Amino acid sequence: MRRKEQIDPHKLPKHIAIIMDGNGRWAKSRGSERVFGHRNAITAVREAAEGCAEIGVEYLTLFAFSTENWRRPPTEVRALMTLLVETIGKEVKTLMDNGIRLRAIGNIEQLPARAQKRLAEAMETTKDNKRMTLTLALSYGARADMTQAIRDISKRIASGEISPDQIDEELVSQYLSTSYAPDPELLIRTSGEHRISNFLLWEIAYAEIFFMPKLWPDFRREDLHEAILNFQNRERRFGKISEQIQQ
Ligand code: IPE
Ligand code: IPE
Numbered sequence: 001m002r003r004k005e006q007i008d009p010h011k012l013p014k015h016i017a018i019i020m021d022g023n024g025r026w027a028k029s030r031g032s033e034r035v036f037g038h039r040n041a042i043t044a045v046r047e048a049a050e051g052c053a054e055i056g057v058e059y060l061t062l063f064a065f066s067t068e069n070w071r072r073p074p075t076e077v078r079a080l081m082t083l084l085v086e087t088i089g090k091e092v093k094t095l096m097d098n099g100i101r102l103r104a105i106g107n108i109e110q111l112p113a114r115a116q117k118r119l120a121e122a123m124e125t126t127k128d129n130k131r132m133t134l135t136l137a138l139s140y141g142a143r144a145d146m147t148q149a150i151r152d153i154s155k156r157i158a159s160g161e162i163s164p165d166q167i168d169e170e171l172v173s174q175y176l177s178t179s180y181a182p183d184p185e186l187l188i189r190t191s192g193e194h195r196i197s198n199f200l201l202w203e204i205a206y207a208e209i210f211f212m213p214k215l216w217p218d219f220r221r222e223d224l225h226e227a228i229l230n231f232q233n234r235e236r237r238f239g240k241i242s243e244q245i246q247q
């Protein structure tokens with residue numbers, strides 16, 4: 001039986017997050033420049049988005065560019081930004097055909113004006129799509145996001161709107177940029193690296209993590225199915241013991 005048919009539609013993660021890693025190595029292994037890997041990552045993005053939408057995942061969040069990625073050589077950063085502008089423009093049709101709403105998290109105002117404009121247009125065009133929400137994490141860092149939340153909560157305390165006693169986990173979640181989505185239940189990272197790299201630190205508190213050796217440009221929907229099946233075969237205990245879960 002194909003992997004897709006083995007997936008239990010009643011036990012799907014509502015929200016999947018992916019750290020799309022390995023573009024540079026993919027290109028290098030072919031004797032090409034790193035940028036070649038980024039260009040070849042678009043198919044994988046489409047496969048992940050369409051694959052999630054077609055099986056009924058409601059939220060997909062993709063780590064596309066981190067706050068730390070600004071430290072890369074300027075030529076690579078520039079190429080990534082150009083690719084972003086071109087791709088968003090081209091992919092609006094794919095988003096519309098699949099009923100996907102586009103959103104973005106991160107310090108969007110740090111992106112070049114053209115990228116911001118394309119992004120804003122695509123988000124506006126797709127805003128009424130209901131099948132799935134695709135979030136691009138761009139110039140995103142979880143620590144920056146949590147710092148922003150602390151700043152915003154502090155301002156409301158200073159103005160007397162809320163008291164410190166009202167701060168609970170629910171309130172903190174509401175001040176993060178991901179407040180519109182449930183926490184991801186499944187986090188996938190490609191390229192064999194076993195780290196989080198400052199992605200969604202608060203939100204992944206209880207996510208199941210699936211590391212795969214494949215490099216991101218090689219990712220296809222069968223890989224998504226594999227990760228979901230693996231997720232469905234895990235016992236999520238949330239601190240309890242196995243016998244309590246099986247009742
Ligand atoms: C992920 O691939 C894409 C971005 C971080 C923008 P990398 O560019 O990190 O590729 P590797 O990890 O160097 O192979
Ligand atoms: C994480 O990948 C960020 C993205 C996938 C956008 P990196 O390649 O930047 O992570 P590190 O530096 O290897 O941890």
Ligand code: MG
Nearest residue numbers: 021022023024
């Ligand atoms: Mg990398």
